[in-house]
Amino acid sequence: MRKYIAEFIGTFALIFIGTGSIIVNDLYLGIIGHLGVSLSFGLVVMVMIYSIGDISGAHINPAVTIGFHFKKMISIKDSVFYIIFQLLGGFSASILLKQVFPTHQNLGYTTSTVDLIPMFIFEFIITFFLMFVIIHVATEAKEKGMMAGVAIGATVGLMALFAGPITGASMNPARSIAPALISGNIEGLWVYIVAPILGTCVAVYVSQSLEK
Numbered sequence: 035m036r037k038y039i040a041e042f043i044g045t046f047a048l049i050f051i052g053t054g055s056i057i058v059n060d061l062y063l064g065i066i067g068h069l070g071v072s073l074s075f076g077l078v079v080m081v082m083i084y085s086i087g088d089i090s091g092a093h094i095n096p097a098v099t100i101g102f103h104f105k106k107m108i109s110i111k112d113s114v115f116y117i118i119f120q121l122l123g124g125f126s127a128s129i130l131l132k133q134v135f136p137t138h139q140n141l142g143y144t145t146s147t148v149d150l151i152p153m154f155i156f157e158f159i160i161t162f163f164l165m166f167v168i169i170h171v172a173t174e175a176k177e178k179g180m181m182a183g184v185a186i187g188a189t190v191g192l193m194a195l196f197a198g199p200i201t202g203a204s205m206n207p208a209r210s211i212a213p214a215l216i217s218g219n220i221e222g223l224w225v226y227i228v229a230p231i232l233g234t235c236v237a238v239y240v241s242q243s244l245e246k
């Protein structure tokens with residue numbers, strides 16, 4: 035249960051701070067800016083890895099959990115409960131943000147400025163690289179270690195900086211599902227679920243091929 039609660043807290047922090055930074059930027063005349071929003075996502079991932087990495091591995095992302103299960107590094111039971119608690123953390127964060135900022139229309143949900151096919155390709159590729167980095171800096175199925183937080187947080191921030199204006203740079207079904215459903219903006223949501231999961235699984239396959 036400690037692991038599941040840690041995943042709840044980590045995902046809550048990711049979505050509360052990450053999507054919260056988008057909301058604040060929208061409501062306060064761009065005071066944070068795109069760079070600031072990207073840093074918010076990257077930094078919250080980094081600090082959560084250092085905070086709960088030794089407890090749960092700090093997946094805070096259903097796609098990452100599925101990737102580790104595909105790599106046979108986490109059991110089906112833990113995978114299911116990780117995902118449940120990640121989603122609960124995400125929904126709790128979005129519900130709280132809805133109460134704090136009731137006038138905001140989309141709660142920082144992920145949206146795309148391109149069509150479905152390039153949107154899918156972008157989300158697939160950036161999640162592939164995220165999982166590729168995670169696999170090569172993580173210890174077994176745990177994102178922990180002196181440099182893991184920096185490497186993974188920097189990857190999240192970099193992908194958000196690069197792909198944020200294009201697809202919103204989700205890379206994380208929980209990050210997209212919660213604000214989309216709570217705000218009622220579900221257009222294209224399936225892409226933000228399917229593409230990251232495929233991206234992590236392909237990253238696992240490629241990493242295993244490189245290790246042979």
